[in-house]
Amino acid sequence: MATQKNKSKHFDVDTLWQIERIGAPSLSPDGAQAVAAVTRYSMEKNKSSSSLWLLSTLGGAPRALTSAGDKDGAPQWSPSGELIAFVARREQEGSKDEEAQLYVIAPDGGEARRVGPTGGIATGVEAFKWFPDGKRIAFISWVWPKLKGAAAQAKALKEFKERKESGYLTDEAVYRYWDHHVPMGRVAHLHVVDIATGKTRDLFEGTDFELTRADPDANCFDIAPDGRRIVFSYDPQAEKRLDNRYALAEIELRGGAIRTLLQDKDWHFTAPRYSHAGQHLAFLASNQGKKHTMPDQLAVLDTHGHWAVLSEDWDHEVTAPLRWDEDDLGVLFGAEETGRRHLWRFDVKTCAAFKLFEGGNATAFALAAGTLVVQHDSVQHPPHLSVLDSEGEGSDCVARRIESFNDSLLADHQFSRHEEVLYKGAQGDEVQMWLVYPPGFDAKKKYPLLHVIHGGPHTAFGDSWHFRWNHQVMAAQGYVVACVNYHGSSSFGHAFLDSITHRWGELELQDVEAATDLLLKKPWADKNRVFATGGSYGGYMVAWMNGHVKPGRYQAYVCHAGCYDWQAMFADDAYTWHAKELGAWYWDDPAKVASQSPHAFAKSMKTPTLVIHGQLDYRVPDAQGLAYYNTLKARGVPAKLLWFPDENHWILKPRNSKLWYGEFFGWLKAHDKAAPAARKRPTPRRG
Numbered sequence: 001m002a003t004q005k006n007k008s009k010h011f012d013v014d015t016l017w018q019i020e021r022i023g024a025p026s027l028s029p030d031g032a033q034a035v036a037a038v039t040r041y042s043m044e045k046n047k048s049s050s051s052l053w054l055l056s057t058l059g060g061a062p063r064a065l066t067s068a069g070d071k072d073g074a075p076q077w078s079p080s081g082e083l084i085a086f087v088a089r090r091e092q093e094g095s096k097d098e099e100a101q102l103y104v105i106a107p108d109g110g111e112a113r114r115v116g117p118t119g120g121i122a123t124g125v126e127a128f129k130w131f132p133d134g135k136r137i138a139f140i141s142w143v144w145p146k147l148k149g150a151a152a153q154a155k156a157l158k159e160f161k162e163r164k165e166s167g168y169l170t171d172e173a174v175y176r177y178w179d180h181h182v183p184m185g186r187v188a189h190l191h192v193v194d195i196a197t198g199k200t201r202d203l204f205e206g207t208d209f210e211l212t213r214a215d216p217d218a219n220c221f222d223i224a225p226d227g228r229r230i231v232f233s234y235d236p237q238a239e240k241r242l243d244n245r246y247a248l249a250e251i252e253l254r255g256g257a258i259r260t261l262l263q264d265k266d267w268h269f270t271a272p273r274y275s276h277a278g279q280h281l282a283f284l285a286s287n288q289g290k291k292h293t294m295p296d297q298l299a300v301l302d303t304h305g306h307w308a309v310l311s312e313d314w315d316h317e318v319t320a321p322l323r324w325d326e327d328d329l330g331v332l333f334g335a336e337e338t339g340r341r342h343l344w345r346f347d348v349k350t351c352a353a354f355k356l357f358e359g360g361n362a363t364a365f366a367l368a369a370g371t372l373v374v375q376h377d378s379v380q381h382p383p384h385l386s387v388l389d390s391e392g393e394g395s396d397c398v399a400r401r402i403e404s405f406n407d408s409l410l411a412d413h414q415f416s417r418h419e420e421v422l423y424k425g426a427q428g429d430e431v432q433m434w435l436v437y438p439p440g441f442d443a444k445k446k447y448p449l450l451h452v453i454h455g456g457p458h459t460a461f462g463d464s465w466h467f468r469w470n471h472q473v474m475a476a477q478g479y480v481v482a483c484v485n486y487h488g489s490s491s492f493g494h495a496f497l498d499s500i501t502h503r504w505g506e507l508e509l510q511d512v513e514a515a516t517d518l519l520l521k522k523p524w525a526d527k528n529r530v531f532a533t534g535g536s537y538g539g540y541m542v543a544w545m546n547g548h549v550k551p552g553r554y555q556a557y558v559c560h561a562g563c564y565d566w567q568a569m570f571a572d573d574a575y576t577w578h579a580k581e582l583g584a585w586y587w588d589d590p591a592k593v594a595s596q597s598p599h600a601f602a603k604s605m606k607t608p609t610l611v612i613h614g615q616l617d618y619r620v621p622d623a624q625g626l627a628y629y630n631t632l633k634a635r636g637v638p639a640k641l642l643w644f645p646d647e648n649h650w651i652l653k654p655r656n657s658k659l660w661y662g663e664f665f666g667w668l669k670a671h672d673k674a675a676p677a678a679r680k681r682p683t684p685r686r687g
Contacts, residue, residue, distance in 0.1 A: 373385060501581065548604070
């Protein structure tokens with residue numbers, strides 16, 4: 001293995017896209033093996049393919065389990081260990097999957113088998129879970145709620161696909177989400193399929209129940225240990241909205257009776273999980289009646305209907321999935337803390353939280369037979385899978401990798417070091433910033449400064465690997481990359497997160513500016529080579545800066561998918577949150593909304609800006625980027641537009657990503673007038 005000192009290659013976009021991306025693990029019942037999807041991308045073909053891999057937790061080389069499919073993913077081991085189920089689109093028995101289907105395969109290999117009726121499940125499979133007996137699977141599928149029977153659903157889907165009209169007709173409040181439209185006229189129902197016979201049953205057929213319309217996944221429901229009941233989270237309101245408060249309900253499999261377990265007008269309940277004994281139900285609870293920014297907290301419901309928030313005094317946001325420890329005395333989950341994401345165990349008796357794995361960025365985990373496997377990444381490496389010593393806690397827990405994907409690819413590449421910096425920001429509060437230095441950084445030399453401002457706003461830049469805004473790729477271009485976790489960021493407590501509510505832009509700008517002041521005092525910082533970039537809310541911030549910061553402070557901006565005009569932003573998919581975040585509806589107090597909107601300060605904008613947007617972005621519609629770009633052009637401000645007709649909020653295609661990075665760096669270099677001139681090669685003498 002090459003040492004960091006003798007590594008010669010700088011990390012670039014092409015290498016970034018050669019990385020094999022390993023997915024979340026699932027463990028065999030005895031904990032001896034993990035299965036995970038591995039995705040590979042082809043820059044030449046501009047597409048991806050994924051297959052399933054088996055990895056031993058005891059030692060030994062990984063081996064490929066599937067190869068026939070292009071999109072094999074979301075694998076889950078059966079309770080008996082005899083099969084692995086996964087979601088894919090394949091061709092089998094002369095029938096090619098038009099919708100994602102459920103497949104099973106033996107862990108020792110062989111041919112994968114499609115589960116369900118002949119030809120597959122017409123409306124497709126979104127997510128699934130095994131029943132404890134290993135004979136059935138519960139899954140999610142989008143169906144027409146008034147129709148009965150699989151045949152009627154298949155007929156309706158066929159007719160819909162064959163229709164000549166292209167219009168999307170709706171009277172719903174939720175009709176599109178992030179980058180796709182909610183299937184017209186359809187809702188997400190829970191189904192059960194028998195593995196042996198393929199017989200399916202829609203559990204919600206004939207009822208008004210449905211799962212969330214916002215990308216329902218396996219965290220929406222759970223199956224009781226006895227296999228007789230399924231608990232699920234649902235929106236009890238007649239009009240479904242993204243900001244409605246969800247309730248918990250339970251369905252009896254035998255008779256189909258559904259009863260509401262928990263509903264409260266002030267609380268939002270999601271991600272239910274049965275304990276192994278079936279006596280308790282863990283779930284996430286957020287007191288939305290108190291404030292819309294309240295965090296998801298760990299709560300438990302018992303069989304008598306009594307429930308309590310256990311993490312009320314723990315100022316962290318708990319995230320799904322929840323997983324009961326094998327003794328039912330603790331619950332495992334991921335949660336952020338000061339720009340890092342750890343795996344925690346929360347003791348349900350003492351209400352104390354313990355770190356089982358310290359990030360970096362712990363993104364997924366699996367637990368079986370005392371074996372704990374974690375998916376994790378860092379600024380220093382892409383996702384890894386490691387098995388942990390489950391007997392230790394915190395610093396006593398030892399992580400051992402069970403794969404070596406990408407090691408040979410990255411062996412000769414020199415990565416940048418990073419560090420955490422704490423400084424005084426807005427209101428005199430302590431603010432965190434991550435710095436990523438160029439390879440071979442020498443403090444005696446001069447370097448340009450590049451702010452990369454995160455989106456959200458209620459997220460955070462952490463010690464994590466980012467494929468779309470990769471710190472290593474940016475630092476390798478010679479920049480000192482600064483990532484400020486400004487007021488409003490997550491992982492620093494609720495008060496810090498909520499501090500920007502109804503005054504967006506104010507404290508965040510003070511934090512970024514304080515960071516710039518601090519860094520420009522460093523001997524290595526070139527004050528004439530300072531840039532600011534950001535995406536989504538980070539794009540909002542650079543547009544805000546263009547109207548509030550004295551021209552010349554920053555040589556250029558890059559605004560990716562940035563919010564520009566809060567009134568026009570009402571075309572987004574999250575419009576019901578606007579008044580909560582900004583403090584008013586635009587028709588009630590247009591001045592208050594405008595005071596937080598970059599467009600209202602366009603007269604002061606003079607700094608050159610690259611504007612990037614995707615047409616399929618429904619969270620920040622592309623008209624935002626176009627309006628910003630047009631404004632800059634009309635004002636005579638140097639500007640460039642990079643617009644993608646086939647991308648959404650994120651640039652996901654390899655060739656488009658390479659173009660994105662190329663234009664990103666090209667724009668910065670074009671406005672880096674103080675950059676050292678490239679050394680000219682001597683002209684060869686003619687003999």
